[in-house]
Amino acid sequence: MLKRFSDPDRLSRRRFLTATAATAATAGGVIAAPATADTLADVPPRGPGDDLGAYSPRSPYVQIARIPEAAPGQRNVDPSAAINSKSPLDKFVGTITPTDLHYERSHSGVPNLDPSKHRVLVHGMVKQPLVLTLEDLRAMPSISRIAFLECTGNGWENWKSAPDTVTVQNTHGLVSTHEWTGVPLSFLIDLVGVDRASTWMLAEGDDGAAVARSIPLTDEIIAEGILAYGQNGEPLRPAHGFPVRLFLPGFEGNLNIKWLRRLKFGDQPFMTRWETARYTQLRPDGKARQFQLKQDVNSVITAPSGMMRIKPGSNRITGLAWSGHGRITRVEVSADGGATWAVAALTGPVLPKAQARFQHDWVWDGRPTKIVSRSTDEQGNVQPDRASFIAQVGTNALFHYSAQQTWGIDEAGHVRNVLA
């Protein structure tokens, strides 16, 4: 006899079997009905289907679009400002972000660049300055890596104050995970013969705002940096940097320069206005911190989340966790506002600097409560609660908010954003 059937209790069979025999009210989301016959009644008849095509479109029954912050027709090309189009985390499953739903972030719209005319200038403290075409880059050795990308402004809504009507797309929709493919930065460094005294690299974009950042040449960045031309198996999309962008796993989004047109090597930061003004962190003492570049350990419950409604009984809590410091090792979930915690299951691929999916089965007794998640990474970093985060960092700054996200649930099952 094969020992091939697993333990029913571990898989909470009892709860689901109870649910199947019970009413929707006590069964929460689970309303499976006992079968009364060997055939299905009341299902649509079968018939010939649609033609196969050059692409596989989505089902007309699937509504999954992002919500751009700039309404159609409205433009925002002020380089000092920005427009976002956030990922609908509440509609995703697994860990990979659908390619056309990766969050978009731009200071001057989306350039439509001709790859045959695009060039990347590599110069500064190098033996052999080069002008690279996309063809050059694609002929070089390449690597692929599944990793998250996160805007450093992700989550700031809840730092100071936020309405209770925001969704998880509003609060955390500026993080996504893709497979990125391109040329290792270390290869390019060797190719042009970067001077060993060089400690910084300027990366400049070909967008109208000419976003440019100074990047420290740390071991981590040299070992993991990629000049990326591919995402999820295909060429970059224009909103994500076509034909080539910089990808630095774990580092704030704006360093991952899109539409890359120049890399200059030097021995000190280049002090662009993006790092002297915009992307600095105002501290409680009024002084500004520069070059805070790493995205910290983070997590959020994506369901149930803002503006959803749940029923009493069996409910599944699920969400995403990520850290710029490496692999997620543990996610805990509290269903009583942080008084007690349970370890959630990690249900998918758990890769370094990639989003991990967590899940925890929970029976809601119908009384008002708060749910919250807390993640830990392989370096032992633990996601702080909001009060501890503010006590340490204050509320003057705009970026790198990574405190725990709390969702309140009222007696009617309405889920709302809570600043706690």
Place this chain on the structure above:
Amino acid sequence: MLKRFSDPDRLSRRRFLTATAATAATAGGVIAAPATADTLADVPPRGPGDDLGAYSPRSPYVQIARIPEAAPGQRNVDPSAAINSKSPLDKFVGTITPTDLHYERSHSGVPNLDPSKHRVLVHGMVKQPLVLTLEDLRAMPSISRIAFLECTGNGWENWKSAPDTVTVQNTHGLVSTHEWTGVPLSFLIDLVGVDRASTWMLAEGDDGAAVARSIPLTDEIIAEGILAYGQNGEPLRPAHGFPVRLFLPGFEGNLNIKWLRRLKFGDQPFMTRWETARYTQLRPDGKARQFQLKQDVNSVITAPSGMMRIKPGSNRITGLAWSGHGRITRVEVSADGGATWAVAALTGPVLPKAQARFQHDWVWDGRPTKIVSRSTDEQGNVQPDRASFIAQVGTNALFHYSAQQTWGIDEAGHVRNVLA
């Protein structure tokens, strides 16, 4: 001093630096030009970009569509026949297949199913037969896994004979890799209380052809099977089984029943016509083999590949390798028709039962030759050459062709399919 710069020779810096100083002719694909100034000349001017949107479209400069076998307007709804739309492997990078370019395969077109009306009947040798809604399935514990799916007919063009003008999309375009998300089959088995004497499971689709297959309840299938409702982070697309399909990592595509409407448990195979007639393997002795279900170790060079043209000098050979028996451990590449072999680099995530990307830098001397790849999996299976494969299996059968793929290169650099 940081020891942070890697060994130039390991990254073949010398070859590329030579290339940058040389002509395109001697540099092959690498034509990087030395920079003569600190600014870029002859590049288009910067300007405001397009609006951000609800989706991120592809660049108009990217042509990546599949080639459906049935031309627009032509229909093929004969259940005994089939239509394909193959993945353009030559246009991909990395290991993940773009969601809308996963290969399509159907016996009666693509059903457009309403998820609110769809049901899955689970019955047979079970304690508690159930009728499941999609809401039920989404409320159950879920797992996510990155794995390949392959049509058992993939590659058959080259088994008997094939024109020298086919591309890698024609020869190997019926395999793709996605992240699949859904309910573990083991959970459902426990939920309905499958009789421990049950050894087979019938899976039936809701398509017009009513494709149905008997699946043996092996430890591997129970441990790894998924009732999948998600692919690459989003709901399944109609062509891939929306709203729910069976996913059995490593097993031939037609077992992974799309548009799943029924699972019936029994103690013997159900002998549908799909397994008594269509998906059987005619042996050299004229007898037919049933239930050959596992996809064997395989690989193909995707570039340079059929109908491409290369230049003498530095060229990069890249391709994909996969095995239904587990993880790819080694890919070798020969540039002299199999006389000598070099170990290729595996450049991306290498996951069990997922496609792995390999890469090998090669300098072509301009003389006619043949290039071929050979993969090995963690169980020690080695991909056979075509002659050995045919000597063992003959040429009567149609499915599970997994022999090495050879591409010929003539003195002009034209790459052509070769039956060798």
